[in-house]
Amino acid sequence: MEFSELMQSRRSIRAFKSDDIPEELLSTLLNEALESPSSSNSQPFKVAIARGDTAKQIGAELTDKYRRSNAIMRKPLPLKLLSFITDDSMPDSDYKPILGKYPGIYQARRVATGKGLYQTIGIARDDYKARAANMEKNFSFFGAPVALFFFVDPRMTHTALVDLGIFMQSLMLGAKNKGLGTCAEGALGIWRGPLDKHFSIPSEFKLVCGMAIGYPEDDKVNQFRPDKMGLEDLLITPK
Ligand SMILES: Cc1cc2nc3c(=O)[nH]c(=O)nc-3n(C[C@H](O)[C@H](O)[C@H](O)COP(=O)(O)O)c2cc1C
Numbered sequence: 001m002e003f004s005e006l007m008q009s010r011r012s013i014r015a016f017k018s019d020d021i022p023e024e025l026l027s028t029l030l031n032e033a034l035e036s037p038s039s040s041n042s043q044p045f046k047v048a049i050a051r052g053d054t055a056k057q058i059g060a061e062l063t064d065k066y067r068r069s070n071a072i073m074r075k076p077l078p079l080k081l082l083s084f085i086t087d088d089s090m091p092d093s094d095y096k097p098i099l100g101k102y103p104g105i106y107q108a109r110r111v112a113t114g115k116g117l118y119q120t121i122g123i124a125r126d127d128y129k130a131r132a133a134n135m136e137k138n139f140s141f142f143g144a145p146v147a148l149f150f151f152v153d154p155r156m157t158h159t160a161l162v163d164l165g166i167f168m169q170s171l172m173l174g175a176k177n178k179g180l181g182t183c184a185e186g187a188l189g190i191w192r193g194p195l196d197k198h199f200s201i202p203s204e205f206k207l208v209c210g211m212a213i214g215y216p217e218d219d220k221v222n223q224f225r226p227d228k229m230g231l232e233d234l235l236i237t238p239k
Pocket of ligand 1: 010011012014113138183184185186187188209224225226
């Protein structure tokens with residue numbers, strides 16, 4: 001695929017066919033992404049691949065945690081507080097999510113993107129049940145046969161996150177180039193417990209996020225194209 005077309009046409013995919021990805025293809029994509037630059041070539045990240053039964057089990061465990069934590073959030077405050085202490089569905093993420101609104105302009109962009117997505121799939125913004133059901137799909141990787149989980153070594157401070165981000169984008173573009181779709185998923189960084197159960201994660205590594213990868217389903221959710229900021233918002237005014 002011509003590079004500009006590749007950049008323009010990559011979009012987050014949120015409905016996948018169940019067809020598996022050949023193991024050699026996945027290895028090829030990961031090897032291609034390993035050509036990415038990183039600070040002093042330190043490559044301070046690792047990937048856990050969940051496929052087959054492992055993907056199914058992790059998907060079921062994450063979905064269960066999502067459902068239970070969601071139910072807790074709707075309880076009255078005293079019960080909510082009690083559940084925070086006693087219930088194992090509370091997030092055990094390595095990087096704490098932003099609670100509540102995003103600061104400044106980011107909340108407006110987040111809302112506009114959410115609105116656009118819900119409009120595309122025909123969910124009313126006040127339809128809490130449908131939104132929760134849609135959110136739940138994150139945890140079974142939107143039906144993708146493979147989920148990737150990304151970890152960094154925090155001793156490499158902010159460079160580890162920059163390097164991981166570049167690696168992830170290379171992987172997403174490489175996947176698109178081979179007819180696959182991807183969705184980076186911060187949602188897959190909320191609970192670490194199921195991953196520790198299924199993988200021997202080196203103790204210094206921290207979970208950042210995950211990624212669904214597979215063949216895109218012909219579904220309207222995959223037609224959504226969110227707005228991107230223009231150069232006027234990107235560029236800092238010279239003095
Ligand atoms: C680090 C990261 C985390 C993300 N987490 C999620 C997620 O949990 N669920 C989801 O549906 N999309 C997630 N996305 C996808 C973004 O919503 C998407 O990239 C953004 O809306 C722009 O759309 P595009 O990827 O189609 O250009 C994430 C993207 C990134 C880069």
